[in-house]
Amino acid sequence: MSVNKTEPRLDRRTAILDAAEEQFAKHGYDGVTLRAIARRAGVDLALPNYYFGPKRDLFDAVLFRRAEILNKARLDQLDQCLEESDQAPSVEAIIRAYLEPMLTGEQVEEEGWKNYYALIAYVNNSPEWGGQLMTQFFDPLVYRFMDALRLALPGIEDRDLYWGYHCLSGALTLTFAQTGRIDHLSGGSCRSSDLMDACEHMVQFTTAGFEAFRKQMTADKKGRPRKGPSARR
Amino acid sequence: MSVNKTEPRLDRRTAILDAAEEQFAKHGYDGVTLRAIARRAGVDLALPNYYFGPKRDLFDAVLFRRAEILNKARLDQLDQCLEESDQAPSVEAIIRAYLEPMLTGEQVEEEGWKNYYALIAYVNNSPEWGGQLMTQFFDPLVYRFMDALRLALPGIEDRDLYWGYHCLSGALTLTFAQTGRIDHLSGGSCRSSDLMDACEHMVQFTTAGFEAFRKQMTADKKGRPRKGPSARR
DNA sequence: TCCAAAATTCAACACTTGTTGAATAAATAG
């Protein structure tokens, strides 16, 4: 596990990114020191700064490294699902394209990717950087998926569409946070490490959620009044 | 806004809790210094330690302060919904009992409660404390709701039940994180500050999600094979 | 009024933080 002196780590730049990825994912930005990263990477304290500049830039570099790969994997599956559908794609297929590349792809075996996903969960849930960073890396992807969902649910209102995405994103985020809470609550029935099981359940759950907005929509057309903010119980 | 010397803040203990609540919610545990808390509360640096001991104990005290009140509000609505239902309660009523006290109650007007909810979002999504702290404060509540859902969805498997709760909890958590991301993505159609709107959408979405597990369940009884972990696409 | 207890301030401690410039080693080109 430790670095051998006779065979020094060739790419120390990568080692630093890996260590930072893991530490940031586990303890958050402020919970991590450059010394901890350097120790974990087996390099000198000054090296992270030499390669990446100040701490904040290292954080951005970690996020950036895998962003393109991830976005491409998800867009590929979305394109494929749109091609295969003769006319309107199914909601389920779109949601699968959104979830499966992260949860059941080959990447999930790699420890680095798990840490990366946990880091995204941290960022997505952070009031400080949630807006800025997620926008920077994932906005185009999200808009592509929203367009696809508009095809699957023609006439859906933007409000329903984006609140639906909000619920989906929240479930996915909590999955990646890997708090182990569901393992504890369920007494072992659910294992948060079983990402395939998590994926299947989230697909079912969120597909039904979006479909419910479709039904709501058709109900509106028939003249049934939409449940407004003032309608409590 | 600043503290007047002739009329000193009576309960500085509360002022410290309020300031800590806000700071921890916004920047996380490690992103906050005792000096920032003291400054925000308008008290001396040494005072937080005098009242609450070390930093970590102050953090716990903040979480503890409103936990009982919140749990009582949610349990009251759950009990009421269980009483009103002649036999089996509806899934929607149970989910409303889980969400509405936090999202449409009187508390939501108070800035302190908003901060508290954001703090819970932070804790629930944190791999470090997500398990320990959420368990400590909210396990009994969750089990009460799971029991109620078992009444509404008789025969539901634990795996489905807890993954459903996972999705619900994730959506709620992301709502409270208040990252403003949905405002940005939707171009103004959705406002994350409109918690009533958020509540109605989450109720609809997650109710349909749980109901989908019910349908899945009845389909199983009819002999249709359950989608297993190995069944991709 | 006087006094003990509680509340608050003050100053400082030992330690950790991110960052950097100079010194050294390794790699590479001429």
Add this chain to the structure above:
DNA sequence: CTATTTATTCAACAAGTGTTGAATTTTGGA
């Protein structure tokens, strides 16, 4: 080999961290 760039180490910096003990003020009951 030599010279030059690149990579890495080392030591130290100024600033900020949580915590604490002693001193001071305020409080409230006898």
